[in-house]
Amino acid sequence: MSHTMPIQKIQAENPYVAAPTPSGLSLEQTPPTDTTSSDRNLALNSLAMMLSTVITGGLGLLFWAAAGRLYPVAEVGSASAVITSAVMLSTLSNLSLGSMYERFLPVSGWLARSFVIRGYLTVTVFAFILGFGFLLVAPVDEMFTTTAEILSFPAFVAVLSVFALQDQTSSGLGVARWAAGKNIFHAVVKFVLLLALFTTARSTSIIAAWAIPAVIASVVVLRSILRNLRTEPRYRKAPDLPPKRELWSYFGSAYGITALGSLAPLLVPMIVVATLGAEDNAYFSLTWSIVSALYILISVLVGPFVAEVAANPEQFGRLTKRFMSMVCVVALGGSFFLAFLAPYGLGIVGQQYREHGTIIVHLAAVTIPLSVIGSLYDGLARVQRRMRLAVVVQVAATSIIIVGSLALSDSLGIAAVGWAYLAAEAFGAIVLIVPLIRWIRELSQRGGTPPSGGAVPPRPRPQVGRDDPPASGRGEYQNGRTREYSTAGSHKIRTSPQGPGPGHLHSPYRNPAPGRSTP
16 A cells, blocks of 8 residues: 555554454454465565666666776776775664664654654764775775765765665665665666766766765655655554663664674775785676675565564564565575576676686575575574574674685685685575574474564553553553554554464564563
């Protein structure tokens, strides 16, 4: 349902007060919950993001292919190092707030708008700090060709930070199609600008072609996000967030994974430039952009899955099975593409690109299927808030990639990066395969219900507004009235009577301490 359509209202029963049984139906005959909409919405959001990734990946390949054809190789190598560094710094400056938005925006209520505004301001400031700090330690003379590139680099990082954060914010709001449209717009316009500026033959033109459409798209989408938070009725409700301690724990784990995952892509281009030169980095950057597109294609499936489960926790099992199926299909298709088609694409760009890059895409064809295990584990860990092992594995994998690339580059050239990533993914698969299988078995044994962790059903939150019924200390309405929920967009609420019987967990996201009062 479009967010611009009139808001429809349904009545959701208080789960702790017996609901009236419809005439002619016994309790056993109560109509079942409709699970079709959440499945369809997960598929729609996932397909929108995958389509966007495919289009932007294809246009990204054309972008670097055209740059390789139209611009001097040294200028392409310099520009790719600057852009890659800015992208990775922007990821680091996002402070894993995107993961928080995907997970908790659906239940943030009237706190959502403040959550987003303060988060975006914090990310922007941190991006400038990281951008200036990077200039103090990076090989500036080798990476940048003009003073303008150096001075504008912190602002470039800040723009890309906001641009990237909007993907996960849109997923958390249930409108991932906005992010898909934004990314496609950026891919098309930057390619057009690259062609329009090729007569300059400078790396500055390549960077400008990347930055200008990012600024335009970020402004438009940010306005849409703030309007959605201001007008959607569900963001006027009381928040249903877990305790602050759990939020900080989730934030720390998510940021640890994000920061560590950003280090390798940030440092590897610098390693290639420092040890092999800008020309070899041009061959590496174009080839690795193909591999990165497949990594991104798999990673974009995680966000809609987490957001949809946050909005529909009772459908955890169904959504998890669909998520696992999509990840496996994408990974196997990507492996086939890398093994048999990618080398021919490199040959179209130039014979030297094919000679240098074929070994990398062939290694990646083995690496991508191994990454499925880590992606599945990451999605389930974020849903269940059990991320400690994922952080440990990310520390080890990042170390393997950086040390391996640095140690092997002199003897293997740019192929050292491919071998290092293969070793890192193999290590992660070996460590995570057993706990992942255990989680899948637990899911099957529970019949697809979320993990309980020994939690008790949470007390209902009080509603905001003069007409909403107050809640008593016993977790019941004092006057027996029902609450009203919005069904706009993707986040729908169970409408059938639901009792907190044994073995049933009302919400997988709240595990309040005994005796914790309702805020």
